[in-house]
Amino acid sequence: MRYPGDYAVIVVGAGHAGLEAALACARLGLPTLLLTMNLDTIGKMSCNPAIGGPGKSQLVRELDALGGEMARAADATFLQLKMLNLSKGPAVHSLRAQSDRAEYARYMKRLVETTPALDVKQAEVTDLIMDGPAFQGVKTKMGFEYYAKSLVLTTGTFLRGEIFIGLESMPAGRAGEFPAGALTASLHTLGIRTGRLKTGTTPRLDRRSIDFSRIQTEPGLEERHFFSFETTGSLRPQQPCYIVRTNAATHKIILANLDRSPLYQGLINAVGPRYCPSIEDKVVRFADKESHQLFLEPEGADTTEMYTQGFSSSLPYDVQLAALRTIPGLEKVEIMRPAYAIAYDFIYPEQLDRSLKIKALTGVYTAGQLNGTSGYEEAAVQGFVAGVNAARFVQGQEPFVLTREESYIGTLIDDLITKEIREPYRMLTSRSEYRLFLRQDNAEDRLLARGRELGLISAARRERYQQSRDRIDREKTRLQEFKITPQPQVVEILAGLGEKLTAPASGYALLRRQKINLAGLRRLGYTPAEELTPPEAEKLEIEIKYESFLAEVTLQIQQARAAENCKLPPELDYTALSGLRKEAREKLQKTRPETIGQAARLAGVNPADIAVLLVWLHARSGR
Numbered sequence: 001m002r003y004p005g006d007y008a009v010i011v012v013g014a015g016h017a018g019l020e021a022a023l024a025c026a027r028l029g030l031p032t033l034l035l036t037m038n039l040d041t042i043g044k045m046s047c048n049p050a051i052g053g054p055g056k057s058q059l060v061r062e063l064d065a066l067g068g069e070m071a072r073a074a075d076a077t078f079l080q081l082k083m084l085n086l087s088k089g090p091a092v093h094s095l096r097a098q099s100d101r102a103e104y105a106r107y108m109k110r111l112v113e114t115t116p117a118l119d120v121k122q123a124e125v126t127d128l129i130m131d132g133p134a135f136q137g138v139k140t141k142m143g144f145e146y147y148a149k150s151l152v153l154t155t156g157t158f159l160r161g162e163i164f165i166g167l168e169s170m171p172a173g174r175a176g177e178f179p180a181g182a183l184t185a186s187l188h189t190l191g192i193r194t195g196r197l198k199t200g201t202t203p204r205l206d207r208r209s210i211d212f213s214r215i216q217t218e219p220g221l222e223e224r225h226f227f228s229f230e231t232t233g234s235l236r237p238q239q240p241c242y243i244v245r246t247n248a249a250t251h252k253i254i255l256a257n258l259d260r261s262p263l264y265q266g267l268i269n270a271v272g273p274r275y276c277p278s279i280e281d282k283v284v285r286f287a288d289k290e291s292h293q294l295f296l297e298p299e300g301a302d303t304t305e306m307y308t309q310g311f312s313s314s315l316p317y318d319v320q321l322a323a324l325r326t327i328p329g330l331e332k333v334e335i336m337r338p339a340y341a342i343a344y345d346f347i348y349p350e351q352l353d354r355s356l357k358i359k360a361l362t363g364v365y366t367a368g369q370l371n372g373t374s375g376y377e378e379a380a381v382q383g384f385v386a387g388v389n390a391a392r393f394v395q396g397q398e399p400f401v402l403t404r405e406e407s408y409i410g411t412l413i414d415d416l417i418t419k420e421i422r423e424p425y426r427m428l429t430s431r432s433e434y435r436l437f438l439r440q441d442n443a444e445d446r447l448l449a450r451g452r453e454l455g456l457i458s459a460a461r462r463e464r465y466q467q468s469r470d471r472i473d474r475e476k477t478r479l480q481e482f483k484i485t486p487q488p489q490v491v492e493i494l495a496g497l498g499e500k501l502t503a504p505a506s507g508y509a510l511l512r513r514q515k516i517n518l519a520g521l522r523r524l525g526y527t528p529a530e531e532l533t534p535p536e537a538e539k540l541e542i543e544i545k546y547e548s549f550l551a552e553v554t555l556q557i558q559q560a561r562a563a564e565n566c567k568l569p570p571e572l573d574y575t576a577l578s579g580l581r582k583e584a585r586e587k588l589q590k591t592r593p594e595t596i597g598q599a600a601r602l603a604g605v606n607p608a609d610i611a612v613l614l615v616w617l618h619a620r621s622g623r
């Protein structure tokens with residue numbers, strides 16, 4: 001049966017990818033339909049209710065600068081905020097929020113239900129309706145057909161999902177939820193190749209059964225930092241997190257029960273995330289380690305459930321309980337939900353182009369866990385890019401593409417489409433060659449103009465950004481004009497900071513030194529003309545301290561841009577190009593990179609192959 005009325009875009013899935021995709025399309029004014037299997041699980045955080053952390057806070061801030069929602073939702077619903085890695089360089093400073101799981105999901109549900117041009121309906125999509133390679137609509141399990149011009153698929157861990165607790169397994173998209181059984185077959189009929197991945201989650205503990213007097217408390221952040229550049233006001237009241245450690249007795253129980261682990265019995269035929277190993281993996285792989293740190297984190301203000309970060313497992317329930325009860329403070333702990341592992345289908349992301357469109361099809365975009373990634377933030381940013389591009393396709397506009405040089409989002413997508421992803425991909429700061437430039441503090445400098453071009457950033461926001469930027473730049477000028485001479489009092493204060501001054505210097509020059517910050521300069525008599533917010537002060541210090549490094553990175557970026565601007569024709573037949581090595585020819589023919597830069601990043605393509613491509617391009621252009 002055909003639904004009366006067509007949409008411009010259909011988004012399948014209301015997880016973190018689907019929400020950003022649907023909101024972007026609707027905010028761009030297109031009639032959008034969000035279809036999801038259960039309206040009660042919109043915006044649900046499947047694993048730890050936490051947003052941000054290394055590599056991920058950068059993604060969230062970038063999404064905010066482009067006009068996405070996740071940052072605002074995280075600011076509105078956190079239980080605790082922390083700034084991680086402050087003892088390291090600014091490239092890895094990362095904001096992390098422990099979120100209230102239920103409040104976050106309510107925020108997102110309320111938002112999609114009140115966004116104009118966006119319809120939200122409960123249904124399981126089982127088939128794509130195509131005209132050859134061109135998308136027409138989707139069919140649901142109830143036999144309903146919805147038609148639209150483009151589609152964004154964001155099915156998360158649901159495609160033929162199967163969960164494992166000990167030697168028990170059952171079909172499920174997440175614990176307690178149906179899997180999506182049919183859609184994979186529909187993708188296969190269209191020639192889309194899929195693989196199998198797995199991930200796991202940890203037990204949720206009852207806080208009433210924990211002896212907090214015996215465990216270490218972790219308080220939240222005191223300074224005002226938020227994910228969204230738009231959030232103002234004071235911090236919400238925060239809840240503490242806690243730290244406990246496993247010990248020899250915990251490890252003994254785990255090792256004695258490996259024969260009841262589906263992982264170790266080879267029951268899960270899928271690849272798991274390397275950077276998020278289960279507790280049984282950690283105990284086996286790092287056998288010389290006497291103990292592993294676990295964080296106990298609140299799941300919400302209205303629940304007694306506590307998340308056990310670091311104890312992801314697929315061991316049976318009784319083993320999980322016995323192992324946890326060996327930990328001081330957890331002797332009487334009760335598990336409210338056991339840990340479990342889940343295996344699911346994903347599509348090999350090298351089948352996508354930079355706009356997240358499936359290359360072989362027209363009007364079909366994919367995002368999130370379905371593309372082989374793991375994590376809410378990775379899902380959300382892809383959802384945004386896929387949603388924007390599904391909308392631009394309908395509007396007949398050029399695809400919106402972000403590059404490695406300007407963003408972690410571009411880095412993530414480039415990695416997905418050029419590296420053969422065969423294990424869950426998670427963002428890490430080490431994945432970027434430009435990480436000193438791609439910081440969380442300067443995401444607006446890098447991307448606000450792109451968000452404005454898209455039409456998702458208001459003039460008022462752009463104005464607010466410009467005022468902040470001007471304040472920082474004015475302060476830089478004042479710092480250059482502020483001169484400090486080596487008088488005895490100054491020398492004494494500087495000695496206290498571990499620094500020396502033998503000749504007059506500007507405040508700007510002193511701020512370049514590692515041990516001197518704005519607070520130190522104030523002690524030397526400097527007062528800013530205008531009070532900077534903590535994020536503005538942070539940005540000012542970083543820009544001055546790392547000026548020469550940043551200049552070097554900028555040069556590298558200019559060189560990389562030249563390679564990115566060098567486009568390869570989509571119809572190029574690599575099998576007919578002489579001079580390419582066999583491996584490179586096959587890889588290029590299969591992957592069809594869009595630029596010389598992308599071709600150079602393909603595994604199996606070396607500089608000699610790139611030289612052949614450049615010679616061919618030059619000959620073709622007659623130069």
Ligand SMILES: Cc1cc2nc3c(=O)[nH]c(=O)nc-3n(C[C@H](O)[C@H](O)[C@H](O)COP(=O)(O)OP(=O)(O)OC[C@H]3O[C@@H](n4cnc5c(N)ncnc54)[C@H](O)[C@@H]3O)c2cc1C
Pocket residue numbers: 012013014015016017018035036037038041042044045046047048123124125126154155156157158159173174180183199200201276340341342367368369370373374375376379426
């Ligand atoms: C057990 C478990 C453990 C995890 N552990 C970690 C971890 O340790 N670290 C980490 O970073 N990430 C972890 N994740 C991953 C994290 O939850 C996901 O990366 C993130 O939620 C992906 O977002 P998404 O939008 O792609 O998909 P999801 O959040 O999974 O949302 C998928 C949505 O699609 C809908 N849907 C699916 N199929 C259909 C269909 N056919 N028709 C209609 N609707 C459909 C579902 O109802 C759901 O709303 C874990 C996930 C699970 C389930």
